[in-house]
């Protein structure tokens with residue numbers, strides 16, 4: 001086996017904070033064009049999240065935290081109570097951009113709590129100081145996410161053995177996080193250790209995150225990746241080509257139910273039928289211990305035009321009724337294990353999640 005260095009530095013960066021400015025890679029243009037947009041206003045950040053220019057649960061949490069800094073950077077002349085009112089207003093606004101991934105509200109709540117603690121303790125007596133503290137908190141959220149990815153990579157990599165076929169759905173990669181991704185982290189770590197395996201990337205209708213993003217990102221990294229349409233997954237499994245499924249998640253409830261990109265539930269049911277292990281890579285920032293089960297997870301319903309067109313080309317009759325839920329919930333009994341930064345968790349999830357993440361203060 002040939003070992004290669006972990007290619008962390010050469011992976012695409014979804015979110016960059018530099019010299020007090022926020023830059024987002026516009027993922028709607030990938031893979032044809034690599035366009036990085038400077039975010040001038042909080043409204044621009046909100047739209048970038050809503051339009052999926054930045055997407056993937058951990059990445060929208062990081063973008064939301066920096067987005068709050070963008071909202072507040074010209075408010076530092078205000079008295080602290082007026083500054084805090086602005087913080088509340090803009091945090092609620094950013095939080096409303098997308099409902100399913102808990103990382104967005106988690107990161108914004110963490111920013112709120114940090115500011116409140118700084119005021120209460122006397123650490124910040126001015127809005128200028130509060131703003132500096134908030135920027136540092138956003139940078140910490142960003143940096144910590146890299147560590148979470150590394151942890152999942154280390155814990156998940158031993159599951160990957162020579163010659164395996166691994167199916168993934170949507171993009172839970174570098175583009176969706178701060179570095180190694182969640183579902184892709186074990187792939188990157190195993191690849192760096194010289195393990196040969198093949199990834200099957202579901203294209204992921206309707207917005208093709210698998211085709212446009214996962215296939216691109218893994219190909220760039222030199223990982224053996226084969227693109228399939230979503231309706232080919234069963235066939236690949238029936239052919240014996242898939243030994244394991246690894247997907248990411250937008251929210252894991254306290255009982256282990258998993259919300260992820262629409263189509264994940266179908267993949268989990270197929271995996272169960274064919275006796276294939278179904279793993280979910282999940283950083284602690286995506287676990288919602290306050291959500292009892294998947295039944296309560298809000299599922300984003302997106303614009304019908306995403307379904308009635310293929311790119312710019314109409315593919316359905318005018319006026320057709322359409323449903324476009326962007327996520328589905330996989331019941332915990334279909335999940336073989338949750339790959340977290342603290343280790344791989346197995347059933348009974350209500351107990352194992354509580355033991356490892358019960359003290360999570362969100």
Ligand code: MRU
Nearest residue numbers: 055056057172176182248249261
């Ligand atoms: O609509 P998207 O592209 O934001 O959906 C992303 C997913 O469903 C990912 O699988 C999930 O956020 C995990 S990302 C590490």
